[in-house]
Amino acid sequence: MIEVDILQLIAKNDRGSSRCVQIRNWFDYRDHICIVFEKLGPSLYDILKRNRYHPFPVDLVREFGRQLLESVAYMHDLRLIHTDLKPENILLESSESIKIPDFKRTTSGAMQYRCLPKSSAIKVIDFGSTAYDNQNHxxxxxxxxxxxPEVILGLGWSYPCDLWSVGCILIELCTGEALFQTHENLEHLAMMERVLGPLPEHMIRGANRGAEMYFRRGSRLNWPEGAVSRESIRAVKKLDSLQNLVAQNADSSRSSLTDLLRGLLKYNPSERLTAQEALKHPFFKDMA
Incomplete structure (x- = not known):
């Protein structure tokens, strides 16, 4: 019912530009709350998977990113924090797609094709974890x-955690792979440092007791000494700097995209771009 209330609040204030999924109805069936939504297409993750995790063209990433940030800005204006933004929760409005040559041939010499959406219009879904800013988190x-990082370190979280997720999503759409493919906190922090540089000392000092074990003498990440396996160390070493990751995939837009991502992936939440600030970034002014 909390999700129903949030969806109704979103729909009540929507003027057609929220980029959030619209609730049509809800009902209680044998003590199960069922929600009826508008019909939408596949998720961005579904499209990546269908294309064997081949990245989207940068112009399409730009359009997805703009709409995603519009949706986040709308939610934040309502004092809502989504808290679970990811490609699986971003759906295309339409299932229609077009096939384009991949310019790579199979071992048998046959041309490979990719399916790209005919329309770039998207909607954000899954408000089951959405929180109000003024409630207990x-x-x-x-x-x-x-x-x-502020969530991992136990520093508390607010609107900026959504913008960090947006940054991770944009890189994934550009490269075809999730940026931080890990299931363990220390490895996750080591991956962040590999891509973005050292964590700020003031965040390390403020970390809660549960996160203290990830650091040596309270100031340096306990890596690779604290790694659980050699495979973990290799997974971190395989990553590259943010600038190089973007340069390998973004071509002409790499400088403006790298700058945008640096703003979205600031360690310090208070320094991270807001959704409204990100929408004014030059990366979105490059749109054709």
Whole structure:
């Protein structure tokens, strides 16, 4: 019922630009709350998977990113924090797609094709974990790969955790793979440092007691000494800096995209771009 209330609040204030899924109805069937939504297409993750995790063209990533940030800005204006943004929770409005040549041939010499959406229009779904800013917050939010550092360190979280997730999503759409593919906190933090540089000392000092074990003498990440396996160390070493990750996939837009991602992936939540600030970034002014 909390989700129903949030969906009704979103629909009540929507003027057609929220980019949030619209509730049509809800009912109680044998003590199960059922929600009826508008009909939508596949998720962005579904499209990546269908294309063997081949990345989206940068122009399409730009359009997805703009709409996603519009949706986040709308939610934040209502004092709502989604807390679970990820490609699985971003759906295309239409299932229609077009096939384009991949310019890669199979071993038999046959041309490969990719399916791209005919329309770039998207909607954000799954408000089951959405929280009001002024309510008590659970200690852990967000699906692991898209979880902000302040959540891992137990520093508390608010609107900026959604913007960290947006940054992770944009890189994934550009590269075809989740940026932080991990299931363990220390490895996750080590991956962040590999891509973004060292964690700020003031965040390390403020970490809760549960996160203290990830650091040596309270100031340096206990890595690779604390790694659980050699495979974990290799997984971190395999990552590259943010600038290089973008350069490998974004071509002409790489400088503006890298700058946008640096703003979305600031360690310090108070320094992270807001959704409204991100929408004014030059990356979105490059749109054709």
């Amino acid at each position: 659970s200690s852990i939010v967000s699906t692991r790969h898209y979880r902000a």
